[in-house]
Amino acid sequence: xxxxxxxxxxxxxxxxxxxxxxxxxxxxxxxxxxxxxxxxxxxxxxxxxxxxxxxxxxxxxxxxxxxxxxxxxxxxxxxxxxxxxxxxxxxxxxxxxxxxxxxxxxxxxxxxxxxxxxxxxxxxxxxxxxxxxxxxxxxxxxxxxxxxxxxxxxxxxxxxxxxxxxxxxxxxxxxxxxxxxxxxxxxxxxxxxxxxxxxxxxxxxxxxxxxxxxxxxxxxxxxxxxxxxxxxxxxxxxxxxxxxxxxxxxxxxxxxxxxxxxxxxxxxxxxxxxxxxxxxxxxxxxxxxxxxxxxxxxxxxxxxxxxxxxxxxxxxxxxxxxxxxxxxxxxxxxxxxxxxxxxxxxxxxxxxxxxxxxxxxxxxxxxxxxxxxxxxxxxxxxxxxxxxxxxxxxxxxxxxxxxxxxxxxxxxxxxxxxxxxxxxxxxxxxxxxxxxxxxxxxxxxxxxxxxxxxxxxxxxxxxxxxxxxxxxxxxxxxxxxxxxxxxxxxxxxxxxxxxxxxxxxxxxxxxxxxxxxxxxxxxxxxxxxxxxxxxxxxx
Numbered sequence: 310x311x312x313x314x315x316x317x318x319x320x321x322x323x324x325x326x327x328x329x330x331x332x333x334x335x336x337x338x339x340x341x342x343x344x345x346x347x348x349x350x351x352x353x354x355x356x357x358x359x360x361x362x363x364x365x366x367x368x369x370x371x372x373x374x375x376x377x378x379x380x381x382x383x384x385x386x387x388x389x390x391x392x393x394x395x396x397x398x399x400x401x402x403x404x405x406x407x408x409x410x411x412x413x414x415x416x417x418x419x420x421x422x423x424x425x426x427x428x429x430x431x432x433x434x435x436x437x438x439x440x441x442x443x444x445x446x447x448x449x450x451x452x453x454x455x456x457x458x459x460x461x462x463x464x465x466x467x468x469x470x471x472x473x474x475x476x477x478x479x480x481x482x483x484x485x486x487x488x489x490x491x492x493x494x495x496x497x498x499x500x501x502x503x504x505x506x507x508x509x510x511x512x513x514x515x516x517x518x519x520x521x522x523x524x525x526x527x528x529x530x531x532x533x534x535x536x537x538x539x540x541x542x543x544x545x546x547x548x549x550x551x552x553x554x555x556x557x558x559x560x561x562x563x564x565x566x567x568x569x570x571x572x573x574x575x576x577x578x579x580x581x582x583x584x585x586x587x588x589x590x591x592x593x594x595x596x597x598x599x600x601x602x603x604x605x606x607x608x609x610x611x612x613x614x615x616x617x618x619x620x621x622x623x624x625x626x627x628x629x630x631x632x633x634x635x636x637x638x639x640x641x642x643x644x645x646x647x648x649x650x651x652x653x654x655x656x657x658x659x660x661x662x663x664x665x666x667x668x669x670x671x672x673x674x675x676x677x678x679x680x681x682x683x684x685x686x687x688x689x690x691x692x693x694x695x696x697x698x699x700x701x702x703x704x705x706x707x708x709x710x711x712x713x714x715x716x717x718x719x720x721x722x723x724x725x726x727x728x729x730x731x732x733x734x735x736x737x738x739x740x741x742x743x744x745x746x747x748x749x750x751x752x753x754x755x756x757x758x759x760x761x762x763x764x765x766x767x768x769x770x771x772x773x774x775x776x777x778x779x780x781x782x783x784x785x786x787x788x789x790x791x792x793x794x795x796x797x798x799x800x801x802x803x804x805x806x807x808x809x810x811x812x813x814x815x816x817x818x819x820x821x822x823x824x825x826x827x828x829x830x831x832x833x834x835x836x837x838x839x840x841x842x843x844x845x846x847x848x
Contacts, residue, residue, distance in 0.1 A: 351555030363518020367438035381523035382504035392754030428483035584701035604838025605751035613741035627811035629680030661756030
């Protein structure tokens with residue numbers, strides 16, 4: 310998502326957000342009038358479900374909440390449509406040794422309440438995010454910073470409120486000292502979890518999460534839970550992605566099919582992802598409004614290693630299950646040719662992507678049976694795949710189960726949760742019974758983002774609780790490399806080692822197959838497959 314956007318779990322088959330490459334002023338129109346779709350004149354609407362958590366940058370790592378967070382907050386930098394860094398709130402982010410980084414902010418930036426965005430706005434926010442007492446999902450993202458262990462010890466309460474590695478030089482300059490050098494650290498700063506916070510946040514964080522005040526291109530207007538979130542263009546915004554419309558409505562739908570029908574009827578402007586049922590005809594239905602474009606994301610099956618099914622499982626069993634999935638047929642038929650079978654754990658659009666020299670991602674029923682038998686079999690000879698029913702996943706989950714059943718004799722069933730937040734809560738609370746559907750989109754365009762953030766033993770998004778000392782050590786080696794290129798190469802070795810560990814079963818790479826109705830123009834897609842909402846105009 311992103312032009313900075315976040316390492317995120319994807320609700321459906323695509324993610325939408327605001328990218329730094331969009332620009333423009335305000336659209337014309339009367340504030341008080343309503344459009345034909347019922348939204349205020351000049352506003353645009355998109356299908357985005359209920360966020361899992363309150364709207365706080367470091368407590369959001371799923372696509373629904375991230376769409377809104379990225380409309381309300383802007384971090385130091387973002388990425389263009391090719392995955393290259395674009396400076397937003399930062400004037401510069403530099404380091405001579407990959408260990409100490411100096412950040413200079415652009416002057417004149419304001420929060421939506423008029424407070425100046427300063428170096429201290431970032432330092433205070435990062436210290437709060439990282440503090441174990443505040444229980445933020447993305448606290449792990451700050452673990453590179455010196456002093457993180459004091460605010461976030463492995464056990465117990467925080468020993469300090471501040472990380473020693475963060476120091477303000479003046480109002481618009483601060484330094485970040487890391488515990489060890491991290492050549493790709495500046496790329497990580499493009500994730501929305503690094504956004505600053507205004508002083509009012511600390512008065513009542515819980516209340517703030519319901520009515521956030523950010524520094525992004527839009528200001529918060531209202532949140533009608535499980536129905537609608539509405540934001541308004543911020544006239545005082547200083548970034549390169551200034552809103553070209555008057556505001557956005559993020560509208561909640563129980564199914565992607567219902568959202569699609571509203572696009573056709575003019576009651577919704579944009580849909581992130583068309584469901585499998587409508588894929589064969591959406592290009593005809595939407596005409597010039599149809600969108601199809603690959604982006605940096607991957608679908609996978611992730612074992613819950615704490616579950617009765619996969620606790621102490623031999624990786625050979627998982628390799629066998631992987632080889633029992635006919636990716637070619639499923640992507641061509643059920644998914645109507647809109648996905649590409651995976652050849653690695655990372656998508657093609659990120660630095661370091663490689664085709665793995667292994668047969669584990671190739672359909673081979675005979676070998677699948679053999680590996681499962683060698684590994685001791687599947688407990689009770691049955692597996693389940695948890696997914697969210699509101700994301701258009703039922704058809705392909707059913708097809709994957711049929712492929713596994715036919716190839717190996719292992720029974721396989723879908724475990725549908727009614728919506729994405731419910732699915733995520735089950736993962737967070739270690740309630741997954743077998744596999745869960747993992748859809749991950751790039752936060753930054755480096756292979757590390759698809760490896761460390763998902764498979765390091767302490768990673769917040771490692772919901773399968775995969776833990777392997779050898780993998781952690783290989784990742785540490787990559788983090789200490791002398792250059793970005795060397796770090797990327799080291800993580801390629803991590804990925805090769807994952808073949809023997811099987812923390813997940815890669816399925817296919819994503820493409821956005823969405824579109825827009827006739828009431829909007831200038832709908833573009835960024836590197837992450839997000840619709841650049843700030844650039845969308847109304848007719």
